[in-house]
Every structure is written in structure tokens, then in C-alpha cells.
Amino acid sequence: MTTSGEKAATKVVLLLIRRMEASFHAALRQRFHVLDFFASGEPLPAFLAAAAAAPEAPRAAIVMGADPARVDTAFLDAVPSLRCVVSLAVGVDFIDLDECARRGVVVANSGRVFSTDVADHAVGMLIDVLRRVSAAERFVRRGLWPLQGDYPLGSKLGGRRVGIVGLGNIGSLLAKRLEAFGCIVYYNSRRPKDSVSYRYFPNVYDLAAECDVLVVACALNKATRHIVDKDVLEALGKDGIIINIGRGANIDEAALVRALKEGRIAGAGLDVFENEPNVPRELLSMGNVVMTPHVAVFTSESMSDHLRDHTIGNLEAFFSGKPLLTPVLPQ
Template sequence: MAPPVLVLCRLAPDTLAEFADRFRLLDFYASALPIHAFLAAVAADGDPPRVVLVFGGAPIRVGAELLDAVPSLRCIITISAGLNHIDLTECARRGVQVANAGGIYSADVADYAVGLLFDVLRHVSAGNRYVRRGLWTERGDFVPLGSRIGGKRVGIIGLGNIGSAVARRLEAFGCVVSYHSRRRKEDVPYAYFPSARELAASSDVLVVACALTAETRHIVDRGVLDALGERGVVVNVARGANVDEAELVRALADGRVAGAGLEVFENEPNMPPELMAMDNVVLTPHQAVFTPESMADMRRVVVANLEAFFAGEPLLTLVE
């Protein structure tokens, strides 16, 4: 019999079909039960699952509540790179293994971050709206002028897989890259700043690419935004709560920063309505990771982790 896998994340039909060929899926989103009733039924199954697939938008956070509800679980596999929806301490205490997506999304998210930066600096989306509204023929050339990306001082918060990929791409455009992270990295050529505020003060652009932890929640606050200054641009491809959204809205409205490219938000899919009316802000619906290539990589990594777990072998992307 195929081993059971608890599924607490929405998966595309083709992904579900591929997984269903190998495993017995206990899919919450295919059930009409409320989450706690569903988990109770899963726990009472004659062959309860030892592994669960989750994502940041799962209906229940991975922690003591879930592990108490389904005590058979011994492995958490998240299809995201981020881990802020998982209580790693509780999992470690109970001997539950955790695997994430590793670096499979890094290239696509880095591409997207650079695209957002180009859009904000060169007013691509704003220009598109201008043309579609018929304003080019009615009013003439679009203003204000965009800004060149080459030579910009780009500060990156979080020089992990994604931040490093952003840095390499922007170096090719002639940008001067520096960074802030938990610790200095000895093997990179970029200048290191011990705080986000110091990094912002030496940057024209701030790219947020760090994990969301207690220490990085609102790491971009009013002080950092003021240090970035009135010509500065913020690009966030990390998590919405890495940026103090209310302070960013105020800074944009007051002209204390010049623009923003935002892929993530604090309370998705909701966002401050003030952002909708700002032509110097580019808003996208948390879609940077979604390409056919990255989805194929995700399926490959998830299947490899599941097969490794059931074979008693090391997980491919074990979080340690």
C-alpha cells in the first residue's frame, strides 16, 4: 500500500496527480471538514501519516497544536524556502525532521527582484498605465523621468541564496552592492554593514531578501527608511512583515522615500489602500516563485524528500 501523506497546502492539479501516483494523499483541501475535525479523522486512520506537506498559507501553523493533533507525524516538508510558519524548536524537541524547498526558487525570485527594481526606477508599469489610459496622446510625454540602474548603490538585507543571486545580477548592471546579515560572510566581495540602518544610509536601493524571524520582523522600520532617504527605493521579495508596512506607507506619502517594489505584504492578500493610488509603487501578488521551471523543481525535491524519508535515508533539503 502507498504510504500516507498529510497535505495541508494547496497544490495544483498536475502536482497532486504526480504525488498521488506514489503516495496516499490525505488532502485537507479535498475534504469538506473543518481543520480540527479533519486532523482528528486523520489521526484515527488505521494507517496514520508520518509526514505532512505544508506551505506558509497552511490552515494551521506547524507547532505543538498540529503535532498533538496528529502525533504520528515525524517529518514536516514545506514547499516554501521560508520557515516562519514552522516552530522549529518544538519540532526538534519532539524529534520531528523538517525539510524545506532549499534553493530551488532563488533564481526566479532574484530575477523578479531585479524586475521590480527596473520597474520602479524606469516607471515601466506607470508608463504602461499612462499609455493605456490614452494620456500619451492627450498630454504628451510621460513625466517624471526614470532613473538609470547602473551605478546605483544597492544594499541587500539577507545575503542567502536569494540575496546572493540578486547581488550577482545587479553587479552585471554596474551596481555597487553591499549587505547586512546576521554575520559577515568572508567569501564575498561586498561591503558588510552591521545594521540595516547603516546599510540604508549608504544605499540608493534597499532589497529585502532575509528570512522572517523575531529579529528581522520590521527590520525595515522608520529609522531605516529615513536613513535610506528621499531618493531611496525599497524592494521586498522576502516576507511582508520584514518591512513595517505602516511606516513605509507614511514615508512614501510624505516623500521621505522615492518608491517601492512590493511582492509581499504583512496581511496578504490585503494591503494598505493608500498603496493602490501611488504611481511610484509597484505591487504584485506574491508570485515571484511561480514559474513552470520552479514548480517542476519543487515537485522533484518534494518527491525526493518523501522517498528518502520512507526509505529511512537523509532528507535532501534537511533543515538543521
């Protein structure tokens, strides 16, 4: 067991289950003995077995997303020495938090590192859907402007009633941005927040019924899986728009596709999907749908210095016997 006086510079062993930018990787190697899954070329079970059998077994791991590995019972059984898991993402739906807690494995996430980037991306997608930016760009590129004349009008953002599902770090930053555009902000969260004046709705159905736009910015867990279902989409209505920068499974994707095909909602901006990287084929031809490949968190700034420093800070805190910077506990 690492004592409180032990420093991370003693090159403790660290599992890396994530492709890493070169300078980030170098910074980790300076402080830790890194066992890199992608550099090993081995299948994951063989890689984990070799790590567990090493003279000094790893006590911490860096992960991001369910691909290639979920941190579940099988993963933890394979490397029983692990006592810390650091996610490079905000969401930890691919980590079994209850099982980690049962085994005494602490979990940290990326905290606020990506919050401003995701909030910016959500606003960008909403403007794109309303003003038809991507669709109009395709119209120009295809040479249709001189043939068909003016492109159909888009809609303005100002004055829209926007409901935010999940008023955490990202949702709060998003709300401030939307206020600057003149939007009316409502929200749903696990409980009302005394620190804000936005109108609170205890359930998403009632929120959707009062809104022009619904933005999904909540974590994915048992309570929020398909929190936006057929009924919520019906409540949003034929002029409604939905934006998802949370997790794909926050929305019933099959119900969303049907609602878009049948014109029961007006459009969507989607950065996340239920079965990434697979996207429903029906969405690919819809001009009222803007899609990005789960990149709302990724900017060159956030993925380099900010994330690197935050991740190393969490690891050094763990190996020094101090509290994690951004601990995640079971709900």
C-alpha cells in the same frame, strides 16, 4: 517506526495541506497514500482528527504558508504521529521549528528551487520602479499620452548602490544580477561571508544610510521582524527605493506607508505584505509603488518539475531513513 530499508512506494500516508497542480498531485499519489485537505471539504480540525484516527496515521505532511494552517503546537497535537514536515516554500516562518525539534519532527523546505525566479523578480521590480514601467503603461492605456505629451523621465539602474538584506541563496543570485547592470552591491547578513567581496554592514541602519536601494531578501524570524523600521527608512532617504521579496513582516508596513505618503522615500517594489492578501489601501493609488501578489517564487517551470522532484526527494529520503535534502533547523 519506518526502518532504513522501507521504501516510499509502500504507500505510506501523507498529509497534503496545499492545493496542487494536477501532475504534481498525481506524482504524489503514485508513491504515497495522500490525504488531501482541500479535496476533503472538511474543516481543518475535523480533517486532522480523522487523519490522526486512521488505521495508519500520517507521518509526514506537505504545507506551504500559514493559510490554512500554521504548523504549531495545536497542529502537532492534532496529529501526534507526524515526524516530518515539508514546506513548498523557502520561508518557514509559519512552522514552529523549536516545537518541531522538541518533538523529533524534522523539517525541510524548497531549498534553491525558487532562488533564480525570486532574484529575477526582484530585479524586474527594481527596474519597474526606477523606469516607471507599470506607471507608464497605465498612462498609455488611459489614453493620456496624446493629451499630456511625454511621460516623466525614469531613472537608470546602472551605478546604483544596492544594499541586500540577507545574502543567502536568493540574495547571492540577486547580487550577481545587479553587478551585471553595473550596480555597487553592499550587504547585511548574520555574519560576513568570506566568499564574497561586497562590503559588509553589521546592521541594516548603516547599510541603508550608504545605499540608494535596499532589497529585503532575508528569512522572517524574531531577529528580522521589522528589521526595516522607521529609522532604517529615514536612513535610506527621500531618493531611496525599497524592494521586498522576503516576507511582509520584515518591514514595518505602517512606517513604510507613512514614509511613502510623506515623500521620505522615493518608491517601493513589494511582492509581500504583512497581512496577506490584505494590502494597505493607501498603497493602491501610489504610482511610485509596484506590487505583486506574493508571486516571485511562481513560474511554470519551478512549480512543476523542479519543485515536484525536490519535494518527492525530501519525502523519499525521510521514509528511507536518510538525511533530508534541505533540512531546516531552529536558529
